[in-house]
Amino acid sequence: AATFRASEHQHIRYNPLQDEWVLVSAHRMKRPWQGQVEPQLLKTVPRHDPLNPLCPGATRANGEDPVTTLSSEPKPPEDKVMCFHPWSDVTLPLMSVPEIRAVIDAWASVTDELGAQYPWVQIFENKGAMMGCSNPHPHCQVWASSFLPDIPQREERSQQTYHSQHGKPLLLEYGHQELLRKERLVLTSEHWIVLVPFWAVWPFQTLLLPRRHVLRLPELTPAERDDLASVMKKLLTKYDNLFETSFPYSMGWHGAPTGLQTGATCDHWQLHAHYYPPLLRSATVRKFMVGYEMLAQAQRDLTPEQAAERLRALPEVHYCLAQK
């Protein structure tokens, strides 16, 4: 019997955070791809478009107030759009660290603001047309709900169970272990860790964690926020450099529930962000989560260790800025 090699032999892995299994079939990467390629959307985005409702100073079809940079646009009570920058042609990795820091402060504020009333405040960014983003102006959304949604509910349960059995937060302990093993680390800084989780489903999925035990975004210290801005810039630069494209993804923050839960014991929670990017082979060939994945089990085509190694090796200077 041959020795087991994760990069050669199909195997399954458990996701202890969301209580799910993933099938790892790294041998599939050896097959050539003959399927759909995405149209390359390299049309340049104008810096300012007076007809784009997310641009500052734009007039809206319905005569409502325009959105201003880093302000929040209330739609229904629980649904906001937050713009990252006055310009439409920049993305987070192309912004300065202080500009990203301002986004982090806005995330913390909106968590405080909506978290006063709602038990769950979901901050998420859909980046790129491939991720259903219908406006190129850099922005994220915040959807607050009066219930704990399904995925946070599963994270609540798993972290609660782990904490009651081990007396420590699951993700804090997991981060420590990954710092020792190193093979799945992408980036580390004084206050933050970025890694490809053992159970990653998307090809270049990452998990962003504070080193310290932190429950929610508003608790982050000024030093932790500055450091986070710098780590985000580095991670997103690596992502863009991987296929020399503005890397599409959905990302979002998970922290302890808010609303009436804010005062309750949430020590089992650890703040974290998930990055879920769809690209697999190039700027135009994505991973399709279809068939087997929809009917049987999540399935990935390269190991998390291979993904981490590739991301680690990439430069921290953006390919667009390096060419200048």
Place this chain on the structure above:
Amino acid sequence: AATFRASEHQHIRYNPLQDEWVLVSAHRMKRPWQGQVEPQLLKTVPRHDPLNPLCPGATRANGEDPVTTLSSEPKPPEDKVMCFHPWSDVTLPLMSVPEIRAVIDAWASVTDELGAQYPWVQIFENKGAMMGCSNPHPHCQVWASSFLPDIPQREERSQQTYHSQHGKPLLLEYGHQELLRKERLVLTSEHWIVLVPFWAVWPFQTLLLPRRHVLRLPELTPAERDDLASVMKKLLTKYDNLFETSFPYSMGWHGAPTGLQTGATCDHWQLHAHYYPPLLRSATVRKFMVGYEMLAQAQRDLTPEQAAERLRALPEVHYCLAQK
């Protein structure tokens, strides 16, 4: 307080089969779509392409035997491709009922054959480039595994729990209820029911169920197989007619586990097929399962009742055949 209307008011629904929640936000359909549209791939497929390894008689690069229609091509032991027809330019709804019946017989045989050894035999079809299908020749795949994958595992648990509490199979009981309520029915026949489940996630998702308690595909009687072929032709014709396009989807069969489980008590199981089509608004505008869906909870943009009503109203004659 206004009366609750599912088509107007955001609400959540529980999926008792897979133990998940879905957020229904039908008001979102009122928003115009400005995002990505899919390239229309209406390039005609040649009836026979001697270089396509899925065409009968084709020679393969590696000199292996070619695949013959409705035969199974062994790749690794647990991974097969099954062709539906000798021609590349037909799809299931364009085939005759006896041709579809032959596919059903092949599905039953492959379940018997692989089920002798493996506890789970996943038959699935990825149709269309949008669903990651890399070869237009009509075919499905069969992946067998030595473990019960995550989603069947959740279905096992839910059906087991329901059966032990109510003494009846969950899905048999659910089918009966939908036959009485009628609002989510798409098609019914002597032996089969097609409905948009109460908990559907994809815009036009359907569930195909036998009326009788059936554990696995091989148990279907000749009459049930003929009737299934006719129901499949009608359903897939409605799908194609919805946006006058060859409707993309992933579909697959779930039945009681096989292998060593075949003899065990599986009375809580009911055979069924899931159809997961991605299109939302037109042949080129799909639903994106991103951001909120990946981080918080599945979310749909029209109610299952609205989807069922639209599918019910569509003709059972294919738009391509009607034009002739």
